[in-house]
Amino acid sequence: MSSGLTKNSKKHGLSWGSATDIQSKRTTELRSESEWYSRINSDVLQGNLAKLDIAYNGFFQHKRGFPAFRKAANFKTFQFKPGQVKLTVNRESNQSxxxxxxxxxxxGTMRYFDSRTIPVDAEIRTVTVIKEADGWYMSVLLNLPESLPEVTEIETVKSAVGIDVGINKLISLSDGSFIENPKFATNKKVRRQLRIRQRRVNRKVKGSNNRKKAGKRVAKLHKKIADKRNDHQWKAANKxxxxxxxxxxxxxxxxxMKSRCKPKKQKGRFMPNGQSAKRGLNRSISDPSWGDLFSKIAWLALKSGKPVLSVNPKFTSQxxxxxxxxxxxxxxxxxxxCENCGHIDHADTQASRTILRRANLKFVSKDIKNLPGDSRKVTLLTYSPA
Known part of the structure; x- marks a missing residue:
């Protein structure tokens, strides 16, 4: 439909503006009609219009669905352009x-907690204000003069480590060490707290202030879980x-890995397909957030100039x-x-060593033989009935 309109408009010498152009004209009218609308910074409104344009482009390019209407309460972030926000750092020696x-x-001017110092020579690109369940945050995008170190050539590295992520153990390293998975969202205590708080939300009258307060308590618990997970992931990635x-x-x-089980039909009705059990597995996979963990490892490795290799995960645990x-x-x-040679080891450690070996590094085959657990052998016994 959009391509047909574009062809006809070009044929008759007409021009169709983007969603941003169309909405920008209406935004200008609203700013003149409404006093409270005029108090909103124009760059903040233009930033939301740019997001709207991206959403429509994604729809017309068949990459996503039609943009859905969002009420004002769903807008949790707004962004300022460079040069508009002024930051003043005040450090007092008598305060912790x-x-x-x-x-x-x-x-206007407001106070914020300086969690990380902004370098003096850094150029502020954008400042994004974010509303979370426990307060307001400010994310500053900086342009730093120093560059990242060059990534070391894989042929020149002298040591490597293979990692296997899992549910019982968050990370199993090829050197035999482990990083535990605290299960922040799937342990019994947290799940019970979530059930209680969500039940209280459902029992409140829709639209009431008490329901909003109960909803904030649920959001704060989710925020607490996310913060704990994020902190643990950074520490694990550093290690x-x-x-x-x-x-x-x-x-x-x-x-x-988290896809749903295919439905089973028999004589016009659905049969059990194991989705109930798969739901618990999906919850356990989502809790450690392996994708975020890999992103943190990749970023810290890039800052250190260390290469990160990805190998085929097929049958690494077998x-x-x-x-x-x-x-x-x-x-x-x-x-x-091993049913073939009798080799004994921890299953997750074994998988991490298989992952390391699949990288085909020159020194790996020599080093793996000296790792603990590789020399433990058993003699396989065969049983034949009399």
């Missing part, structure tokens, strides 16, 4: 916390990056690192016993 002041156009000169990880398709025999029977929970 550092508070600074920021001038926001249309809002992984500081372990070796190169990191090898699985190229996981997390979205496909392949023996000693003889490369692949079998589902090799693994029993967290135990790994």
């Amino acid at each position: 916390r550092c508070y600074s002041h920021a001038y926001l156009p249309g809002l 992984v990056v500081n372990t070796a000169e190169a990191i090898v990880q699985e190229d996981l398709n997390v979205k496909a 392949e023996c690192s000693a003889c490369h025999h692949i079998s589902k029977a090799n693994r029993d929970g967290e135990k790994f016993i």
Whole structure:
């Protein structure tokens, strides 16, 4: 439809403006008609119009659905252009916390907690104000003069570590160490708290102030879970990056791992397809947020100039690192016993070493033999009935 309108408009010498152009004219009219609308910074309104234009372009290019209407309460962020926001850093030696002041156009000067110091030579590109469940935050995009270090060539690295992510253990490293998964959102205590608070929301009258207060308590609990997860991921990513000169990880398709089970039909009705059990697995996969963890590892590795390699994850938990025999029977929970050569190891550690070996690094085959657990062998016994 959009392509037909464009062709006809060009044929008759007409020009169609973008969604931003059309809405911008209406926005100008609203600013003159409404006093409270005129108090909003014009760049903030233009930023939202730019987002609207992106949404319509995505629809016309068949990349996403038609843009849905969003009420004012759903807008949690707004952005200022360079040069509009003025930051003043005030540090007092007798205070343990550092508070600074920021001038926001249309809002005035306000105090904020200086969690990270902005370098003096940094150029502020954009300032985004974000509303969270526990307060307001300010995200500053900077243009720093120093550049990132060059990534080391993979042929020149002298040490590497393979990592396997999981549910019981967040990260299993090829050197035999583990990083635990606290299960911030799936442990019994948190799930019980969520159920209680969500039940209280459902029992309140829709549109009432009490319902809004109950909803804020649910949002604060979700924010607390997200903050704990984010902090733990940064610490885990730091440990992984500081372990070796190169990191090898699985190229996981997390979205496909959380896909729903296909429905089973029989004589006009749906049969059990295992989706109830799969729902619990999907919840356990979503809790550690492997995608965010990989992004943090990639960023810290880039800052350190260390390469990150991704390998095929197929059968990494079933392949023996000693003889490369692949079998589902090799693994029993967290135990790994190769049915071919008798090699014994922790299943997750075994998978991380298989991941490291699949990177085809020159020094890997030599180093893996000396890792703990690789030398433990058992003699396979065969039983024949009398």
